[in-house]
Amino acid sequence: MELAGLLNYALFMGIFIGIYALLALGLNIQWGFAGLFNAGIAGFFAVGAYTSAIVTTAAAEGRIGGFDMPLLLGWLAAMVAAGLIAWPIGKICLRFRSDYLAIATIGVAEIIRLVVKSEPELTNGARGITAIPRPFGDLDYALSQMAYLAIVAVVLLVAYLMVERQFNAPWGRMMRAIRDNELAARAMGKAIERRRLEAFIFGAALMGLGGALFAHFNRSITPEAIDPMVATFLVWIMLILGGSGNNRGAILGTAVVWIIWSMSEIATDQLPSEYAVKAKYIRLFLIGLMLQLVLRFRPDGLLPEPLRGAARSDQDAR
Amino acid sequence: MKTKALALVGGLMAATALAAAPAKADVKIGLLGGVSGPIAAMAPAMIDAAQLAFAQVNEQGGILAGEKLVGVVGDSACSPQGGTDAATKAVNIEGVVAVVGPHCSGAVLAAAGSVTVPAGIAMVTPSGTSPEISGLDDKDTVFRTVPSDDYQGRALARTLKEQGYAKVAVAYLNNDYGTGLANAFKAEFEAQGGEVAGFAAHEADKASYRSNLADLSSGGADTLVIFDYGDGTGLTILRQALENGFFEKFVGGDGMKSDALFKELGSDNLTTFVASSPVGEKSDALDVFNEAFKAAGGDPDAIFVNTSYDAAFLLALAVEKAGGDKAGVAAALREVSNGEGEAILPGEWAKAKALIAEGKAIDYKGAAGDHNFDANGDVPGTYALFKIEGDAFTVVSEMK
Numbered sequence: 001m002e003l004a005g006l007l008n009y010a011l012f013m014g015i016f017i018g019i020y021a022l023l024a025l026g027l028n029i030q031w032g033f034a035g036l037f038n039a040g041i042a043g044f045f046a047v048g049a050y051t052s053a054i055v056t057t058a059a060a061e062g063r064i065g066g067f068d069m070p071l072l073l074g075w076l077a078a079m080v081a082a083g084l085i086a087w088p089i090g091k092i093c094l095r096f097r098s099d100y101l102a103i104a105t106i107g108v109a110e111i112i113r114l115v116v117k118s119e120p121e122l123t124n125g126a127r128g129i130t131a132i133p134r135p136f137g138d139l140d141y142a143l144s145q146m147a148y149l150a151i152v153a154v155v156l157l158v159a160y161l162m163v164e165r166q167f168n169a170p171w172g173r174m175m176r177a178i179r180d181n182e183l184a185a186r187a188m189g190k191a192i193e194r195r196r197l198e199a200f201i202f203g204a205a206l207m208g209l210g211g212a213l214f215a216h217f218n219r220s221i222t223p224e225a226i227d228p229m230v231a232t233f234l235v236w237i238m239l240i241l242g243g244s245g246n247n248r249g250a251i252l253g254t255a256v257v258w259i260i261w262s263m264s265e266i267a268t269d270q271l272p273s274e275y276a277v278k279a280k281y282i283r284l285f286l287i288g289l290m291l292q293l294v295l296r297f298r299p300d301g302l303l304p305e306p307l308r309g310a311a312r313s314d315q316d317a318r
Numbered sequence: 319m320k321t322k323a324l325a326l327v328g329g330l331m332a333a334t335a336l337a338a339a340p341a342k343a344d345v346k347i348g349l350l351g352g353v354s355g356p357i358a359a360m361a362p363a364m365i366d367a368a369q370l371a372f373a374q375v376n377e378q379g380g381i382l383a384g385e386k387l388v389g390v391v392g393d394s395a396c397s398p399q400g401g402t403d404a405a406t407k408a409v410n411i412e413g414v415v416a417v418v419g420p421h422c423s424g425a426v427l428a429a430a431g432s433v434t435v436p437a438g439i440a441m442v443t444p445s446g447t448s449p450e451i452s453g454l455d456d457k458d459t460v461f462r463t464v465p466s467d468d469y470q471g472r473a474l475a476r477t478l479k480e481q482g483y484a485k486v487a488v489a490y491l492n493n494d495y496g497t498g499l500a501n502a503f504k505a506e507f508e509a510q511g512g513e514v515a516g517f518a519a520h521e522a523d524k525a526s527y528r529s530n531l532a533d534l535s536s537g538g539a540d541t542l543v544i545f546d547y548g549d550g551t552g553l554t555i556l557r558q559a560l561e562n563g564f565f566e567k568f569v570g571g572d573g574m575k576s577d578a579l580f581k582e583l584g585s586d587n588l589t590t591f592v593a594s595s596p597v598g599e600k601s602d603a604l605d606v607f608n609e610a611f612k613a614a615g616g617d618p619d620a621i622f623v624n625t626s627y628d629a630a631f632l633l634a635l636a637v638e639k640a641g642g643d644k645a646g647v648a649a650a651l652r653e654v655s656n657g658e659g660e661a662i663l664p665g666e667w668a669k670a671k672a673l674i675a676e677g678k679a680i681d682y683k684g685a686a687g688d689h690n691f692d693a694n695g696d697v698p699g700t701y702a703l704f705k706i707e708g709d710a711f712t713v714v715s716e717m718k
Binding site: 012127131145218222223262 | 353354361362365369389390391392393395396397398399400402403404406407409410411412413422423424425427428431432433436437438448449450453454455492493494496497498501519521
């Protein structure tokens with residue numbers, strides 16, 4: 001193990017955490033602030049990844065595009081497409097209460113996954129799209145990872161600042177009011193359906209952006225990447241563990257879960273080789289245990305939602 | 319409360335960091351496989367087969383200057399996320415000189431695109447069959463010991479046409495394996511003048527495929543070509559097609575060549591069934607491997623074990639040839655198996671090592687074929703058409 005290797009590994013983890021943090025931030029808008037139980041993250045992730053792939057790859061036979069457009073346009077298109085897909089879904093599904101919404105969104109994500117797998121004209125079907133350009137991909141291994149990490153970090157920072165600003169603005173207060181007491185908010189004349197739809201679309205757009213960054217990093221996107229296990233439930237674990245309702249918590253949770261997930265394999269590799277295969281499942285167990293412990297001892301996550309307004313002055317007075 | 323949770327996180331991280339202490343000067347090759355995830359049932363046998371190759375190397379004097387060759391198992395989870403993570407760790411933390419795997423095509427594409435190609439590490443996948451892998455911009459570092467689905471599909475189409483099948487319907491599993499085979503088959507079968515009267519994908523693990531089958535048979539074909547797995551959905555489809563008499567004749571890809579067919583359906587009912595499957599080149603290589611793997615406690619009939627073994631053994635030869643230089647492994651891989659030089663059978667490590675030391679050319683004859691890589695790092699593969707006789711598969715004809 002050399003220093004260069006460690007650096008490369010750290011860069012890789014940084015990139016992955018950045019990408020998943022975008023997904024967690026998107027989910028935080030939907031669940032943490034608007035109380036919308038979206039169990040279809042993988043769907044929006046897929047829409048973003050495939051849209052950007054189609055927009056930015058060179059022309060290919062047998063499927064739509066590629067249009068060979070600049071990268072930024074691809075990422076913008078990814079956000080717009082994910083938002084556009086979210087709009088009709090939200091329009092129909094947001095009338096459902098929490099668990100019904102979860103079921104509906106799981107279904108939607110599954111529909112998107114099956115469309116991706118079954119429409120070769122659109123997405124090249126089960127084979128996936130390859131040769132997706134990666135910015136600074138021609139540089140050396142470490143340098144190119146550094147450049148990509150810088151891009152992901154900037155995107156994440158901008159997203160974080162914007163979301164944070166939005167939450168502290170009147171819009172954020174209104175969203176929390178709707179989440180905590182829908183009737184009261186309605187009585188005050190808030191357009192609840194419309195506001196919820198906004199939160200749903202904003203969150204979905206961020207997830208789409210995360211998908212796009214993921215596809216460009218791997219230079220390929222295949223339906224295997226949008227498995228609900230790795231693209232939906234993992235993000236939920238990250239948000240719940242980090243603290244829903246808190247943007248920094250969402251990012252911290254992502255980092256903690258991914259670091260445990262990835263580094264625990266290095267630890268299990270030290271076991272005797274006859275356990276090498278079986279030991280891989282310890283990682284799944286560790287994540288589960290972690291979630292259990294956090295839910296038991298810190299039910300609001302590692303960084304709970306900051307108290308605001310009246311609740312805060314109550315606590316200060318105590 | 320807060321400190322408690324933070325201490326826990328810190329403790330876990332410290333434990334993993336400590337455990338990652340540097341190891342001795344072994345030569346390491348990564349074994350990335352879908353240990354968890356959808357192919358969890360297949361992966362352990364494949365990894366065991368690769369480990370068998372390394373065990374043989376170590377028994378016969380080790381690699382390079384007598385160093386131990388170690389397989390580092392990584393869990394690619396059959397997804398791009400898991401594949402890139404496992405590959406990054408293998409390349410950077412373990413410092414492997416080459417990688418066997420990952421097992422699933424999506425993981426192969428992602429791990430190659432973001433890790434092994436930029437790092438210049440040779441990768442040989444024993445089971446990534448997607449045609450997309452051929453076209454990767456890989457600086458000649460990505461190889462495979464399993465033929466592309468494209469190849470098998472085309473070979474099967476030509477063979478069927480020769481055997482007089484004229485009008486067929488195709489049912490394929492909707493994943494990269496089924497889709498790749500089916501599209502290649504359709505293109506070639508139509509190019510040969512055959513008619514594909516039904517062509518439909520299906521999802522795995524449904525209770526009934528009768529409506530799919532009724533649709534497919536409505537085109538008037540008497541033969542059903544199934545690209546699926548014989549111990550899974552493929553069996554269900556075949557059973558329901560037989561029960562309802564939708565088709566008279568049945569053809570399967572290599573995934574359908576499973577003992578489950580005659581065990582579940584009875585060989586009497588399967589007289590009109592044929593399946594294509596890769597066969598070892600006409601040499602003893604496959605027998606040698608089968609015996610060795612059986613002796614090591616493995617099941618040589620498990621899927622992709624021979625390709626896994628070949629990938630591992632080939633990489634060991636290439637590392638020896640390249641003198642342990644990571645950057646030279648990919649080029650050396652072509653030299654140890656290009657059809658020229660002294661033939662090396664599975665397990666003949668001491669002989670190969672001596673020849674390499676003398677500077678003579680060697681040519682590995684693998685359990686799953688000769689593995690003379692083409693420009694894309696693909697192997698042509700040798701296939702035969704099998705039918706069921708008694709309770710066993712017997713060869714009908716070679717496939718060209």
